[in-house]
Amino acid sequence: MKKITTALITCCFILGITTGVWAEEANIVTFPMNAKKYIVNGNDKMMDSTTFTEAGRIYVPFRYLGYSLGADEKEVSYDASVNTVSLQLNGQAIVATLGSKILQVNNIDVQMDVAPLLRNGRVYLPARYIAEAQGYTVRWDANTNSVLLSKEALSENQPQITTKKIQSETDTLIVDMELPVISGLKNTELQESLNKEILFNATQNQADHEKQALEDKLASQSGEYPFRTHSLYYKYQTFPSKDMLALIIMTSDYTGGAHGSNYRQYINIDVKNGKRITLKELFKDDVDYKQIINREVAKQIKASEERGEHFFFQGDLAFKTIRDTQGFYIKGDNLVICFDQYEIAPYASGFPEFEIPLSQLKSYM
Template sequence: MNIKSKYKNYPVKVMAFGALSGLLLTAGAQFLFAHTSAAAQPPASAASAKTVSISAGLQSAVKVTTKAFNEKTANYNATLQIPVIAGLLDKQYQAELNDMISRHAMEDFTVIKKQANDEAASLKKNPDAGYEFHPYEVIVQYELKSDGSRGVNGILSLKILTYVYTGGAHGSTRVDTYNVRNKTAAARITLKDLYGNDYRKIVNAKISAAIAKDPESYFQDSFKTISDGQSFYVQDGRAVIVFQQYEIAPYAAGIPEFNIALPGHKSNAPGNLSSLNVIVNGKTLQSSALYANEEGIAMAPLRSIASALGYKLNYSAPAHQVELSKGGTTLYVQINRDIYWTDIMPEFTLGAAPALKNNQVYVPVSFFTKVLKAKAAYSTDALTITSASK
């Protein structure tokens, strides 16, 4: 592979860790960090493989297993879930990609381990330094966004999250994305490949419009244009543009992501969506019109449907946030931002941001199936949603 690196630091307390971050473009993937030195691999006793079930019904789907590495001492805790890809048509590229992903994770761990041990040793020599040592932490997790099968046009898209805590109020998470065209000769997928020569104009306009709807969540005038190697992943007929923490928004805003439908992507929503009735657990809801957003995603009123499913809702106008609770579980959605989370799970996305329309909060229909675990089905005249227990 022809590898080119351009390093870019992010505001992470651990500067050595930040120095490992950069932009790496390869023949078949997009990365947000690059390492060039070899790192020690985990001992055989520390690594194990666990199969992850993905898109079982699709032919030629790439398979992903997890190589787990865990190490905990008084100074640090490492929990690495390293993806191992199998099933790419280009076996050489697959081997190089797997090796690179593994080395990156282990090198990040090596940096954090050294810094934790060095700081702990320094404090032992100087116990009057004026602050308390807290164990460092590094966690690596991944999300398979597109499995490289014919059903997703041969696109393999992988998102890797690296969380690091080095003391203070909170840690910091870095996002790295890999996008590969699954062909005999694997090809890197770029935004230009997806949107054509005007990709920058198209993507910039979408992001600027999204920020304009919720300007308080972003640094003023922080976004001008996407970078040449802008991070993104592909999922469900859309590209999701990803920015790092602090890049265009404060820490409280999380990791900014913007969904943009791919050219030619057909909406899964029925053409007569706005005329459909909404039936929840056998009862037809009143004043619960559906609509399709600009990306063609079916949107449904949150309060009426969630209430019919047994959830209590509380809306905070200052925070532009809705809180849903049921059976000891609390879920949160934020207006104009494709961010959803619970009191026990980190943030996740659904491809569309909650929106205010006709004084109602609307969410994608997938919110009820993927988050509230209800069942949903379209018929010629209705969207029927049923609690999983029924």
């Protein structure tokens, strides 16, 4: 019975994929409720499935979400043996697993608040997790009873990002780093400084890990404990908006023990004026921005705990205030406040993020 079911699901994913794919950049995408179509820049595209709601969330078909954002047929696939759907989109490798709230983007775990669902041979998930990573704003349009994805035109000063790879492997350390390289920034001095900083930090980190791995291997020869090969990985994500560019550099390493460690660096650039900015600089001088953000973060923590979605530290370790060097980035119409692992929550909670609508902060910014 299991083999038959798997075969049927696989067939369902194969059937219907000849639907035309929109190659032009999609500035506005609409998924109407209870309709077997989606609309790209005003043009109807047919689907073999419909959008639906469950537990207050709106689910769209994974395959057609990929198509709507510019993926072609060969870039969307389903692996029935491990219950995963995969999408190659604008240099991002995106993998979703049925029943899991973890979405993988370029092998980096992204926490979702719901898991993908399987309905009638199609995998569904909320559009925001993939669309927002591609620079889209996602909202519900009550006038058309639709999920609306829209992309704001980027500034003409928006720089280009290419990838520099550094890879090596020995019996003590595996290194696989993908580093962002900025070009076309209006402020060439800042551009050169950022590229040097990113490369220097990565190569210095590699040198430190090589030294530690060798020392740990020599120490293990005493027989007190086995040596396990260390590792160091770098990935990055970009979030461009009209006049801003956010770079998130994600580091994962393993130096022994039960699990590895993860770190993130947030770089925010005002591309219009060619300067790197801090969270404080987003707000007016006379505004107590920390108080405003602290209040919203505390509110969202409480709501999340009441829903049983995430767990946060209590007592002396509980969240009290954001830092002067608080991580953040702009994603669509939201300011995203970012915390490190273990900063306000246990390891299993990953990197807690709190989205605050920019419209809510407009008068302070």
